[in-house]
Amino acid sequence: MTVPHYDGAGRLLQPEGYKTWVHVGVNLGIGYQENTEEPSEPGQFMNVYMQPEAYKHYAQTKRFPEKTMLALVQYKPEEMGSIARSGLMSGKHVGLSFAVKDSSTFKESWAYFGFATREGFRDAAEAFPRQDCYQCHAAHAEDDNVFVQFYPLLRDIYDRRDKTAP
Amino acid sequence: MTVPHYDGAGRLLQPEGYKTWVHVGVNLGIGYQENTEEPSEPGQFMNVYMQPEAYKHYAQTKRFPEKTMLALVQYKPEEMGSIARSGLMSGKHVGLSFAVKDSSTFKESWAYFGFATREGFRDAAEAFPRQDCYQCHAAHAEDDNVFVQFYPLLRDIYDRRDKTAP
Numbered sequence: 001m002t003v004p005h006y007d008g009a010g011r012l013l014q015p016e017g018y019k020t021w022v023h024v025g026v027n028l029g030i031g032y033q034e035n036t037e038e039p040s041e042p043g044q045f046m047n048v049y050m051q052p053e054a055y056k057h058y059a060q061t062k063r064f065p066e067k068t069m070l071a072l073v074q075y076k077p078e079e080m081g082s083i084a085r086s087g088l089m090s091g092k093h094v095g096l097s098f099a100v101k102d103s104s105t106f107k108e109s110w111a112y113f114g115f116a117t118r119e120g121f122r123d124a125a126e127a128f129p130r131q132d133c134y135q136c137h138a139a140h141a142e143d144d145n146v147f148v149q150f151y152p153l154l155r156d157i158y159d160r161r162d163k164t165a166p
Numbered sequence: 167m168t169v170p171h172y173d174g175a176g177r178l179l180q181p182e183g184y185k186t187w188v189h190v191g192v193n194l195g196i197g198y199q200e201n202t203e204e205p206s207e208p209g210q211f212m213n214v215y216m217q218p219e220a221y222k223h224y225a226q227t228k229r230f231p232e233k234t235m236l237a238l239v240q241y242k243p244e245e246m247g248s249i250a251r252s253g254l255m256s257g258k259h260v261g262l263s264f265a266v267k268d269s270s271t272f273k274e275s276w277a278y279f280g281f282a283t284r285e286g287f288r289d290a291a292e293a294f295p296r297q298d299c300y301q302c303h304a305a306h307a308e309d310d311n312v313f314v315q316f317y318p319l320l321r322d323i324y325d326r327r328d329k330t331a332p
Contacts, residue, residue, distance in 0.1 A: 019319060020188050020218065020221065020319075022186050023189030023213070023215075025255065025256055026192045026211060026213065026255075026256060027246060027250075027253050027254065027255045027256075028194055028211075028243075028253065028254045029252055029253050029254060030246060030250045030252070030253035031250055031251040031252030031253055045192060045194075047189070047192065049189075052186065055186065075318065077194075080193060080196060080316060082306050082313070082315060082316075083302055083306045084193075084196045084197055084316075085197040086195055086196070086197030087193050087194065087195050087196035087197055088193060088194045088195060089191065089192075089193045089316045089317075090191055090192060090193075090317075090318045093318065136249055140248050140249045147248070149248060150246060150248075150250075150255045151255075151256075152241065152256045152259065153185060153186075
């Protein structure tokens with residue numbers, strides 16, 4: 001499984017291959033600011049992917065394994081054109097963030113990283129401050145800091161949980 | 167690679183595991199009627215997936231291999247709620263169609279199948295008549311009956327093509 005790598009300063013190196021990981025869901029136009037370096041533009045497609053091995057582990061055990069990474073990939077919507085009389089498709093790739101579970105590196109297990117800058121995507125990113133992402137995920141995400149309630153593939157697994165389990 | 171299977175009457179058996187294939191793109195609210203058994207509801211998320219092996223083949227050769235399947239998976243949009251002040255997420259899974267390239271079975275190479283019925287998804291589906299899907303794909307899809315222009319992962323590969331190639 002593709003695992004997180006860091007540079008000497010503790011910054012996450014931009015992971016590779018995330019666009020072919022398991023796509024757990026997509027949102028459009030979420031109205032809060034996840035990536036502080038991007039202007040708030042309602043209307044972006046936000047695709048969320050995780051490593052196939054981490055997805056399989058979650059499907060089998062209902063637990064996110066150590067080194068789980070969730071990629072948030074944002075596209076600017078564009079009119080489809082061609083044979084479509086209406087409809088929005090994904091245009092330019094404009095946003096890239098990662099959530100990383102790595103308890104041996106982060107004392108709160110999860111950390112969050114944004115790679116988009118005005119000039120493009122950088123190669124390495126420091127973790128966002130605690131109040132920018134972690135707090136909200138910890139308070140509102142349904143399972144282990146992950147918003148499984150938003151992503152159909154994870155929601156389907158989560159809803160099959162044994163409700164009496166601890 | 168997961169390949170298409172048919173029953174004795176030539177109907178495509180519903181493929182398995184398609185939600186974890188490579189997600190090549192998503193559209194919202196495309197305004198034409200792909201699946202004749204579903205009422206026209208503008209606003210659905212349409213996720214498109216293909217087998218990982220077929221995707222890899224396309225990335226390497228710019229050709230869709232025989233037995234390529236593209237899954238069209240439609241979700242009803244829902245307000246996200248929770249911490250999102252606005253935004254649409256994927257709610258109920260309501261549509262399921264497949265495009266299949268299989269020249270040994272279909273004289274025009276590609277055929278199209280819809281699995282959604284009023285009662286849910288059926289186990290097997292006959293191919294749509296030529297005029298329902300094939301004609302439009304043949305006339306307007308950018309590469310080998312596939313609307314690569316709508317799907318960022320395929321568009322990125324297609325746009326890297328050698329423009330002087332035959």
